[in-house]
Amino acid sequence: MTQESFSTSESPPGFQFELVTRACPGCGANDSQPFAEANIDPQALGAFAFASRKLPEYMHHALVVCRNCDLLYANPAPDRKSLEAAYHDAAFDAADESHYAGLTYASYLPRIAAQLTDRKGALDIGTGDGAFLLQLLQHGFTDVVGVEPSAAPVASAKPELRSLIRHAPFRSADFAPESLQLVTCFQTIEHVYDPLSLCREAFALLRPGAALFMVCHNRRALLARALGLKSPIFDVEHLQLFSPKSARALLVRAGFSRVDVHTVVNRYPINYWARLSPIPGALKPTALELLRRSGLGCFALSAPVGNLAVIAYK
């Protein structure tokens, strides 16, 4: 294992990375081909670099593709300790978006719940401000809990949800084995140092027949391929990017017996789409301000932007 660190005197606390080389975090293979060189400007790394759904910055680590499972991953990548520090201090300004994302993902709950023996015990990993916990409660789940490592989204959670959120990184030791019917994990699996361990730990917490429901970016989606490295999925906070093949391989490797992969049709306000779009940097604030003032930005639009819903049953 080699280590290098990068930081600048201007880096806020928590943004000093130790970079470590690693095998494929999806399958453990050491057989990869280069995809893109690192493109990181340490000066531009602000507290928003690790916030959910912020303005894209087009920065990314050195990226390789696993020849075995099709996972695209950062190598070298920041180590676990650097990441925990970075996420603890990350900013949060995404309450609207998390509400809309929660509605989109909740549309899968009836079909998942139909496969479960009951709705007792649900855990949302990387819950942010807990928007999805409300959806779980509204769909009849009980004993609902969320974990979130960043302080800012937890602080902005509605009071009735705040008590359901643990402000901590996900640790399976905090939960009883085989105690849950559903584990959800949205737009989070790209961010964790060891996605296979997370899935294995989730598996251990689920009762037989229970489900893990993840949403992640699909790097092989049409939009991602059209935008190339200008796609917002290429981001310093994404340590791996999945395709249908690599997502399925991850869950099968973690022990799940049945894995369903769907294309998500996201429903978001127009100003959210505009924030993520590849409008040149100088023009984007003007465009966003126009949308805000006209009120046009508040209208919701549905589109398949290249997210995968991965539903795996134990």
Ligand SMILES: [Zn+2]
């Ligand atoms: Zn692999």
